[in-house]
Amino acid sequence: MTAAELKKGERATIKEVIYCDLQCKLIEMGCYCGKEISMLYKAPFGDPIAFDIDGYTLGLRREEALKLKVELL
Amino acid sequence: MHIVLVGNPNTGKSTLFNTLTGQTQKISNLPGTTIEEKTGHFFHKDVKVHVTDLPGTYSLYPNGEDEQITAKFILEHIDNKINTIVFVADAGNLERNLLLYTQISDLGLPVILALNMMDMLESKNLEVDIPQLSLELQTLVVPVNARKGEGLQQLKDTIFKSNQALQNTFFNPVELQNDLIKNAEGSSTPYSKWQRIYSNYKQLKNKLTGPSNEDLYLQTDKLIADETEKRFTKISEIIAKTVKKKVEKRKNPTQRIDSVLLHPVYGFLIFFTTLFIIFQSIFRLAEYPKGWIETCFSVATTFLKSNLPDNVFSQMLCDGILPGLSGVIVFLPQIIILFLILALLEDSGYMTRVSFITDRLMRKFGLNGKSVIPLIGGMACAIPSIMATRNIENKKDRLITILVTPLMSCSARLPVYTLLAGLLFVPENTYGIDMRGLLILGMYLLGFVMALLFAFIFKLILRQKQKSFFVLELPDYRLPKWQNIWMTLKLKTKDFVFNAGKIILIVSVILWFLASHGPEKKFAAIDARYAQYTAPDKDAKVKADQLEASYAGSLGKLIEPTIKPLGYDWKIGIALITSFAAREVFVGTVSTIYSVGSVDDEQLIGATLSKQVNQNTGLKTYTLPVVLSLLVFYAFAMQCISTLAVTYRETKSMKWPIVQFVYMSGFAYLMSLIVYQTLS
Numbered sequence: 001m002t003a004a005e006l007k008k009g010e011r012a013t014i015k016e017v018i019y020c021d022l023q024c025k026l027i028e029m030g031c032y033c034g035k036e037i038s039m040l041y042k043a044p045f046g047d048p049i050a051f052d053i054d055g056y057t058l059g060l061r062r063e064e065a066l067k068l069k070v071e072l073l
Numbered sequence: 074m075h076i077v078l079v080g081n082p083n084t085g086k087s088t089l090f091n092t093l094t095g096q097t098q099k100i101s102n103l104p105g106t107t108i109e110e111k112t113g114h115f116f117h118k119d120v121k122v123h124v125t126d127l128p129g130t131y132s133l134y135p136n137g138e139d140e141q142i143t144a145k146f147i148l149e150h151i152d153n154k155i156n157t158i159v160f161v162a163d164a165g166n167l168e169r170n171l172l173l174y175t176q177i178s179d180l181g182l183p184v185i186l187a188l189n190m191m192d193m194l195e196s197k198n199l200e201v202d203i204p205q206l207s208l209e210l211q212t213l214v215v216p217v218n219a220r221k222g223e224g225l226q227q228l229k230d231t232i233f234k235s236n237q238a239l240q241n242t243f244f245n246p247v248e249l250q251n252d253l254i255k256n257a258e259g260s261s262t263p264y265s266k267w268q269r270i271y272s273n274y275k276q277l278k279n280k281l282t283g284p285s286n287e288d289l290y291l292q293t294d295k296l297i298a299d300e301t302e303k304r305f306t307k308i309s310e311i312i313a314k315t316v317k318k319k320v321e322k323r324k325n326p327t328q329r330i331d332s333v334l335l336h337p338v339y340g341f342l343i344f345f346t347t348l349f350i351i352f353q354s355i356f357r358l359a360e361y362p363k364g365w366i367e368t369c370f371s372v373a374t375t376f377l378k379s380n381l382p383d384n385v386f387s388q389m390l391c392d393g394i395l396p397g398l399s400g401v402i403v404f405l406p407q408i409i410i411l412f413l414i415l416a417l418l419e420d421s422g423y424m425t426r427v428s429f430i431t432d433r434l435m436r437k438f439g440l441n442g443k444s445v446i447p448l449i450g451g452m453a454c455a456i457p458s459i460m461a462t463r464n465i466e467n468k469k470d471r472l473i474t475i476l477v478t479p480l481m482s483c484s485a486r487l488p489v490y491t492l493l494a495g496l497l498f499v500p501e502n503t504y505g506i507d508m509r510g511l512l513i514l515g516m517y518l519l520g521f522v523m524a525l526l527f528a529f530i531f532k533l534i535l536r537q538k539q540k541s542f543f544v545l546e547l548p549d550y551r552l553p554k555w556q557n558i559w560m561t562l563k564l565k566t567k568d569f570v571f572n573a574g575k576i577i578l579i580v581s582v583i584l585w586f587l588a589s590h591g592p593e594k595k596f597a598a599i600d601a602r603y604a605q606y607t608a609p610d611k612d613a614k615v616k617a618d619q620l621e622a623s624y625a626g627s628l629g630k631l632i633e634p635t636i637k638p639l640g641y642d643w644k645i646g647i648a649l650i651t652s653f654a655a656r657e658v659f660v661g662t663v664s665t666i667y668s669v670g671s672v673d674d675e676q677l678i679g680a681t682l683s684k685q686v687n688q689n690t691g692l693k694t695y696t697l698p699v700v701l702s703l704l705v706f707y708a709f710a711m712q713c714i715s716t717l718a719v720t721y722r723e724t725k726s727m728k729w730p731i732v733q734f735v736y737m738s739g740f741a742y743l744m745s746l747i748v749y750q751t752l753s
Contacts, residue, residue, distance in 0.1 A: 011673035017298070021540045024294065027301045028132045029544055032171040035305075040328065041335040041429045048442075048543055050335065050429065055197050055325065056166045059429045061436075064544060 001072070004049065004065035015036075020067050027048035029058055031068055063072035075123045076232055079143065079177060080161035081170050082129030083548035087111075088605045089161055090126040091560055102150070102259075117229040131169070133176045133268065136466055136542075149267055149273060155234055158184040164201055164216070165549075166172055167316055171308045172301065175243040178212070179264035181445060184232055192218055194426045194548065196326055198319040198678045203620035206315040211241045220554055234353060242389050244304050251297055327549040328424075335392070335524055344427060348449060351414050354554070362406035369397035389582065397581025398574075407484055409566060411453045415446065415461065416561045420553035425545060432543050438525045439532025441470040442543060448474070448524060450515065452480030457565065459723055462692055467541045473531045475723060478734055479716050480527060482520040485656040489550045489707045492660055496700050497684055516708055523709065584651055584658075588625040595622035625650060639706065640699040640749040652712045661705070697751035702745040710741035
């Protein structure tokens with residue numbers, strides 16, 4: 001599954017950051033392999049999505065969250 | 074001694090900078106960019122320390138324009154000038170912050186670590202072992218609280234000790250075993266060599282195309298991703314030894330506030346309420362100081378007129394420079410209030426939430442969540458709003474925002490709308506509603522809809538090099554710090570007065586000259602014609618005839634053929650020309666043309682206007698089609714030289730102000746033509 005499918009409050013571990021233009025940017029923001037994230041809120045219409053990464057909040061568009069392969073905890 | 078502040082965005086870097094340098098700071102544009110370099114200085118033990126504050130960035134591989142500046146600055150200064158880099162890190166978010174720290178440290182630059190926001194650790198249930206961290210990183214670590222000014226003395230002392238620090242290497246690019254990097258070994262640190270290869274390659278990338286280049290692109294991208302992951306692996310080991318998480322699992326305050334502010338229903342309600350308050354305060358609060366300023370200027374003008382000898386210079390002062398100056402300063406209250414509210418929203422962290430909840434909608438129109446704020450601000454004044462687009466990383470999104478912001482109905486259009494609406498509707502309420510108010514509201518909506526429409530058109534036309542993205546940190550909420558807000562207000566107001574003000578002043582002097590001077594023969598003829606005339610309206614009549622004979626009047630006559638299809642005569646033509654200094658000049662100009670004594674009494678002007686007869690048609694000048702055509706023209710036309718100047722300044726290209734002028738004025742002409750021709 002990808003980070004875009006996480007429901008509110010669900011926690012997951014990042015398994016892979018799929019190669020894309022933003023791969024480096026996503027990793028830089030702390031979304032690297034093995035990192036724990038949880039879904040916090042969705043903006044109206046479900047996009048963008050806010051995640052909790054180590055106590056800070058990161059907003060990602062749905063299409064960006066699709067690049068994060070995750071495994072539920 | 075020269076130090077540089079580097080760090081991630083939202084780490085309180087600017088607050089630290091403000092606290093360190095106080096009143097000494099200056100903002101100067103870095104050559105060739107729109108990004109400003111902030112510099113200042115302080116004295117410590119009688120040594121002057123120069124401080125440069127660089128835009129926040131997450132890594133040395135930049136994405137936005139401001140991040141590029143930071144990376145470039147650091148790489149260019151590897152060998153000289155910088156004595157120390159003070160790396161400002163958010164103590165509550167150490168892991169992500171340390172990524173950039175390790176990159177800079179690997180360049181071989183002396184860097185000390187300032188751990189900011191120590192006070193936030195408590196609410197995040199975290200504890201940082203500072204001596205251990207210092208040991209692990211092999212550098213000097215200073216805890217500070219920039220907001221309260223705590224730890225600054227220790228920081229300053231540490232800055233002087235910094236060259237004793239000797240950091241260890243976190244990452245050697247040779248580890249990646251890649252052909253590209255093999256050349257990287259040499260005298261300087263391996264990582265700085267790699268950074269040089271990378272930046273050379275990036276310049277090459279812009280010139281080369283083709284399959285071999287694609288390959289290289291994929292390869293370097295992969296390298297950067299690998300490097301970043303390797304760094305994080307090492308950093309997380311350090312974090313495990315130095316940061317203790319207390320077990321208590323409680324939502325932190327920011328997340329509790331966000332569950333309301335980002336709520337699908339309440340979130341939008343709160344946003345619209347905020348909008349409403351911004352909108353109201355820009356109009357209502359600014360009304361009073363605006364009135365005082367106008368009074369001051371009119372008193373000063375009257376005083377000078379009656380006390381100065383009547384010559385060209387006093388005329389230029391009273392009819393050109395003073396009205397021009399008042400035109401600038403009258404808008405200061407609105408601009409200051411707008412900046413104040415925007416600074417409050419920015420400093421508290423709410424602004425990023427607005428971007429977050431509106432991104433989806435704005436994206437459809439080629440804009441970005443971050444475009445909302447300039448568009449809202451455009452209802453007050455396009456000038457500061459265009460300056461506020463600087464934080465939009467994507468170049469195309471930013472350009473489109475700049476181009477369409479002036480379509481939002483700004484406060485300068487309000488006097489024009491008010492005057493024209495008064496011609497269509499009598500003041501009495503129709504069905505209990507003030508129809509003039511309704512019309513004006515409609516004009517504001519029209520502006521917003523057209524801004525979205527044109528954003529969409531530009532989205533289709535403009536080529537996109539950079540992919541649009543929205544990876545946005547939503548920083549913790551903080552109470553706004555007054556010192557920060559005061560600094561922002563002061564710098565931005567100064568910027569407006571001196572840069573936009575200069576242009577407005579020059580234009581108003583030119584306009585004054587054109588409207589008060591003309592071929593001498595014609596002016597002599599007017600004097601002769603009224604020599605015997607003694608009625609009390611003599612001055613007004615002479616003035617009106619002089620205006621017709623002036624260069625501005627000739628210009629009006631010259632453009633009459635082009636504006637005739639819109640229903641305008643040469644008199645309106647003059648008003649259109651003078652409106653190019655500022656739209657609200659329309660009111661003053663028509664009142665001069667139609668020789669109305671008082672400019673301020675809009676009722677009176679309205680009554681006179683409704684009596685005017687068009688010399689060409691013999692019918693009333695201000696019929697319904699003409700008024701509607703004028704309303705539409707003023708809503709869409711680019712009639713603000715200051716806005717064009719700011720667009721030029723922000724885009725660093727003559728192309729965009731020209732595009733902005735042509736599309737807006739062309740569209741205004743077309744729409745006015747359609748309105749007039751279909752209705753008449």
